[in-house]
Amino acid sequence: MLHNFVIVLMWILSVAVPSTNPGDTPQRQPVIETSSVKRFWRSMKLALSLRNQYDPKADDALIVPVYGKSGLGKTFAIRGFIDSISARTVTGLPQVITVVVKHRATPKGLVKQILHALGESPRGREYSDIVDEVIDAIQGHDISMFIFDEADRLDEETFECLRALVDETHRPMVLVGLPNILKIIRLHRKFKDRVAFGVPFEVLDTDEFLDVFLPKVVLPRWIYDASNDSDRAMGTxxxxxxxxxxxxxxxxxNLASRIVLIDEEKSITQKHIEEALKKILTDDDEDDDENNVTEDEEERPGAHEDESNRRQDAKRKSRPNRKKRT
Known part of the structure; x- marks a missing residue:
């Protein structure tokens, strides 16, 4: 009797609680080592080497801007670089500190952010007092470098704040953001002179996307073989x-993966991608990067302007010279 009861109970549980495939559990996406990410990591090592511990005042060009359009993986690249650094400071903090610049950051708000990233709280109220605390904390913890993400949010005042910290602490500072980060640097020599080198974060080409990126994506029911023609067609x-x-x-x-799980299908196919695209891609999504242009790109005429200028030039050349009336 008890045996039969146990069998019935197990059957009820198996129906009420569906079995979970371990592969269906969302996992943390590892940083995918694309060529852009590898170039970024190499540039960060170069930036780290700029610090001259033996003669700190020998060189004040310690700012490194990293610029690229939105959504290319810059923040993931930062995470991968930070994860790769095992070295710690004398106080146990990471050798490299990351700060995400807030919207409409003020100089006072920015130095507070830096202080919090160092595990400390401001004691003073005045901006100058907090700056002194930041300088003391950087030197006391012996931080090697700072990376500021979303650095395109910096304006002239907050940029000046970082420049002053570079001059006082002689630590490299990497500024990661959209291409318009270059505008403020170009407009002011005092900023431009502090730049050691710039790093463009480049777009993946199709082959690297298909051969390197997609095989490393970690999502439930995502199965992709770069050597399979149908998979490559789906990726393209x-x-x-x-x-x-x-x-x-x-x-x-991510949405396609959820659709597959709900429909209890084996893996993501192109039809699931098509459904996901219809649900989330709008005209606004398509245009969200059009404003992320550099100063040079803004001044460069577009294709329609070029064509219009050519037509006007042709008309002027073909127009006969009229004699002036006397």
Missing amino acids: FLWERTRPVLRRVRKVL
Whole structure:
């Protein structure tokens, strides 16, 4: 009797609680080592080497801007670089500190952010007092370098704040953001002279997207073989509709993964990607990167302007010279 009861109970549980495939559990996405990410990591090592511990005042060009359009994976690249650094300071803090610049940051708010990133709270109220605390904390913890993400949010005042900290602490500072971060640097020699080198964060080409990026994506029911023609066709279909924004790729695949799980299908196919695209891609999504242009790009005439100028030139050349009336 008891045996039969146990069997019935197990059957009820198996129906009421569906079995969970370990592969269906969302996992943390490892940083995918694309060529852009590898170039970024190499540049960060170069930036770290700029610090001259033996003669700190020998060189004050310690600012490194890293610029690229939104959604290319800059923040992921930062995370991967930070994770790769095992070295700690004398007080146990990471050798490299990351700060995400807040919207409409003020100089006072920015130095407070830096202080909090160092595990400390401001004691003073005045901006100058907090700056002194930041300088003491950087030197006391022996921090090697700072990386400021979303650095395109910096304005002239907050940029001046970082320049002053560079001059006082002689630590390299990496500024990661959209291409318009270059505008403020170009406009002011005092900032431009502090730049050691710049790092463009480049867009993936199609082959690298298909051969390197997609095979490393970690999502439930995502099975991709770069050597399989149908998988490559699916990947090409996805890239043609999302390029160059990797964040958008992840967004589409994440929704497609959820659709597959709900429908209890084996793996993500192109039909699931098509459904996900229809649900999340709007005209606004397509245009969200158009404003992320550099100063040079803003001044450069577009294709329509070029064509119009050519037509006007042709008309002027073909127009006969009229004699002036006397």
